[in-house]
Amino acid sequence: MASAELTSLDEVISNSLKGKELEEFNRIHYGRIDQCALFISSVAAQKAASNGFEIKAYDFPARKEECRKPRIVRLGLIQHSIAISTDNPITQQRLAIFEKVQKIISAAAAEQVNILCLQEAWNMPFAFCTREKQPWCDFAEPVLTGPSTVFLAELAVKYDMVIISPILERDDIHGDTIWNTAVVINEFGKVIGKHRKNHIPRVGDFNESTYYFEGNTGHPVFETKYGKVAINICYGRHHPLNWLMFGINGAEIVFNPSATVSGLSEHLWAVEARNAAIANSYYTCAINRVGTESFPNEFTSGDGKPAHKDFGHFYGSSYVTAPDGSRTPGLSRIKDGLLIAQVDLNLCRQIKDKWGFTMTQRLDLYAQSLNEAIKHDYVPQVVHK
Ligand SMILES: NC(=O)NCCC(=O)O
Numbered sequence: 001m002a003s004a005e006l007t008s009l010d011e012v013i014s015n016s017l018k019g020k021e022l023e024e025f026n027r028i029h030y031g032r033i034d035q036c037a038l039f040i041s042s043v044a045a046q047k048a049a050s051n052g053f054e055i056k057a058y059d060f061p062a063r064k065e066e067c068r069k070p071r072i073v074r075l076g077l078i079q080h081s082i083a084i085s086t087d088n089p090i091t092q093q094r095l096a097i098f099e100k101v102q103k104i105i106s107a108a109a110a111e112q113v114n115i116l117c118l119q120e121a122w123n124m125p126f127a128f129c130t131r132e133k134q135p136w137c138d139f140a141e142p143v144l145t146g147p148s149t150v151f152l153a154e155l156a157v158k159y160d161m162v163i164i165s166p167i168l169e170r171d172d173i174h175g176d177t178i179w180n181t182a183v184v185i186n187e188f189g190k191v192i193g194k195h196r197k198n199h200i201p202r203v204g205d206f207n208e209s210t211y212y213f214e215g216n217t218g219h220p221v222f223e224t225k226y227g228k229v230a231i232n233i234c235y236g237r238h239h240p241l242n243w244l245m246f247g248i249n250g251a252e253i254v255f256n257p258s259a260t261v262s263g264l265s266e267h268l269w270a271v272e273a274r275n276a277a278i279a280n281s282y283y284t285c286a287i288n289r290v291g292t293e294s295f296p297n298e299f300t301s302g303d304g305k306p307a308h309k310d311f312g313h314f315y316g317s318s319y320v321t322a323p324d325g326s327r328t329p330g331l332s333r334i335k336d337g338l339l340i341a342q343v344d345l346n347l348c349r350q351i352k353d354k355w356g357f358t359m360t361q362r363l364d365l366y367a368q369s370l371n372e373a374i375k376h377d378y379v380p381q382v383v384h385k
Pocket residue numbers: 120200201206233234235236258259260261264265
């Protein structure tokens with residue numbers, strides 16, 4: 001079976017197991033017997049059916065507390081393929097993606113989503129495999145005035161949503177430099193801040209370091225009307241300290257907008273964002289692109305194999321993990337989709353109280369050790385026999 005044919009691992013299981021065996025699988029694998037699937041309104045279901053995208057919703061309830069009200073928030077994750085082929089003019093490609101995504105966002109609105117996040121570089125093909133500067137750099141946009149921000153700001157106001165928009169940024173104040181950036185737009189359509197990708201891959205066809213540097217915005221947490229959110233962009237999910245810092249700064253939900261392909265990372269996908277949710281007692285939302293993107297000119301991968309035009313298969317499979325480690329099934333590996341998670345943010349503190357990971361994490365010990373380890377003449381702490 002080709003990589004782009006299997007719909008989802010979750011479906012393989014739910015189609016194969018039944019009764020008690022399926023319950024036991026769910027308990028051990030997902031962390032709960034009942035997936036807590038939520039009803040999808042006919043309006044949203046109709047939008048999904050007529051526009052060819054999947055829509056799924058799950059609940060993450062928390063224990064009722066005496067001293068705090070529940071803090072129920074609806075999160076929306078969108079995964080999608082590009083809309084027209086990459087040899088079309090830039091403006092047409094972008095517009096076609098806007099049209100596709102607008103329909104998915106309107107379904108999210110019909111489902112009362114409060115905070116919505118798109119995939120990495122959602123408004124363009126992931127052309128960084130090519131190492132060509134033109135025309136791909138022309139997709140870069142200023143954060144405040146770029147077409148993607150203008151487009152999403154209007155929808156944010158219309159739907160009373162916070163929208164996270166991961167784009168290729170053009171910083172026209174600092175020498176027209178390019179960055180991989182997530183823009184946070186509040187429910188009034190105002191850009192409340194941005195975060196630039198901290199860790200840039202140099203693996204496989206991910207030649208992103210040809211285009212932009214490691215980010216210089218630290219680990220910001222954005223206090224929104226609905227909760228404290230942060231964004232760990234794609235390759236940052238392999239770096240536990242990147243996740244840790246968002247937790248230290250108080251994040252309750254960390255989105256991980258990604259672009260990654262099956263040949264490289266699919267066996268890691270279900271592990272990393274889930275582990276981060278457990279280790280940091282927050283919700284994580286892992287979002288991946290979908291589809292196979294083909295480029296006009298051939299490129300090589302530096303592995304002795306023939307030059308080719310395809311990046312490989314972006315395998316979707318977006319999912320949400322709660323601070324207790326329970327998770328949703330993934331969206332499809334091959335289809336556009338909207339994943340909705342209704343979460344109670346009170347679960348973050350409840351899990352901190354239960355497991356005590358923030359109390360026991362020994363930041364002081366690691367700060368001292370790391371301070372030593374980064375010195376050029378550091379002697380590793382090894383006891384010789
Ligand atoms: N976009 C990106 O950082 N991809 C790198 C590959 C991966 O992290 O799986």
